[in-house]
Amino acid sequence: xxxxxxxxxxxxxxxxxxxxxxxxxxxxxxxxxxxxxxxxxxxxxxxxxxxxxxxxxxxxxxxxxxxxxxxxxxxxxxxxxxxxxxxxxxxxxxxxxxxxxxxxxxxxxxxxxxxxxxxxxxxxxxxxxxxxxxxxxxxxxxxxxxxxxxxxxxxxxxxxxxxxxxxxxxxxxxxxxxxxxxxxxxxxxxxxxxxxxxxxxxxxxxx
Numbered sequence: 332x333x334x335x336x337x338x339x340x341x342x343x344x345x346x347x348x349x350x351x352x353x354x355x356x357x358x359x360x361x362x363x364x365x366x367x368x369x370x371x372x373x374x375x376x377x378x379x380x381x382x383x384x385x386x387x388x389x390x391x392x393x394x395x396x397x398x399x400x401x402x403x404x405x406x407x408x409x410x411x412x413x414x415x416x417x418x419x420x421x422x423x424x425x426x427x428x429x430x431x432x433x434x435x436x437x438x439x440x441x442x443x444x445x446x447x448x449x450x451x452x453x454x455x456x457x458x459x460x461x462x463x464x465x466x467x468x469x470x471x472x473x474x475x476x477x478x479x480x481x482x483x484x485x486x487x488x489x490x491x492x493x494x495x496x497x498x499x500x501x502x503x504x505x506x507x508x509x510x511x512x513x514x515x516x517x518x519x520x521x522x523x524x525x526x527x528x529x530x531x532x533x534x535x536x537x538x
Contacts, residue, residue: 340473340480341505348380358466360499361386361419363456367404368523369471371515372508374413384463385409388421388455390428391448392528398423404522411519419463421455428529436531441479444531450486457494469499474508477527 351358360381364370370385377383387405392398402420409416431451435444453470460468469487473480480502491498503509516523526533 338481338484340484340500340502343500344502347499351380357382359384359463361456361460361463361465361468363388363452363468363470363472364405365389365452365470365472365528366401366524367408367519367521368512368516369474370405371408371412371519371521372474372512373471373503374409374416375511375515376503376508378413378416381467383413384417384419384465386419386421386456386459386468388452388459389528390422390424390451392423393425393530393533395423395425397524397528400522401524401528408519408521412515419459421459427451432529432531438531440527440532441477445527446482446486448529449483450490453483453486453490454493457490457496457498460496461494465496467497467499469501471503473501474503474512476504476509480504 358381360377360383362370362373362383362385364385364387374383385405387402389398389401392401406418409418428448428451431447432444435442435447438444449472456468456470470483472478473483484500487498487500
């Protein structure tokens with residue numbers, strides 16, 4: 332049985348950006364953001380190629396005080412770093428996340444629960460991209476060393492086909508992207524959380 336060859340999603344992104352540059356266009360991009368620190372490098376990197384709107388949809392984040400803190404940091408970063416970027420806050424609907432996670436509460440990080448969570452957030456982003464008439468949509472999630480870019484891009488591809496809106500393939504951790512996000516977080520004094528966001532990912536971080 333042959334394994335599928337690994338795709339270098341940074342090279343796929345390079346080709347897309349080359350084409351955009353060649354066309355002399357600056358298409359719109361709806362960028363799902365999980366938090367300000369992860370979005371920092373992505374915004375710095377992509378802002379010259381796209382007219383970006385950050386879409387903050389993260390019903391997994393708990394408790395609400397944590398959610399509100401992260402939203403505030405996202406807005407502050409945009410206003411200080413790239414004020415030409417727009418911002419849309421999605422609905423905060425934690426019950427939807429808990430219903431999705433039912434029966435998967437004990438799954439390990441990066442397991443089935445996380446995959447369903449990625450899909451939930453990317454589907455909502457795709458629907459919003461259609462509503463906004465965006466040229467592309469993507470997510471900042473691939474910048475994390477804890478996230479599998481191949482999995483995220485496969486989900487993005489499926490959602491893209493379902494809603495007929497182009498997905499921007501990426502692996503933002505490549506070429507020092509994660510390291511740069513840490514530098515920018517320090518530069519803008521951003522709050523860096525020590526857990527992904529949901530109550531299940533918080534277990535084990537409070538010792």
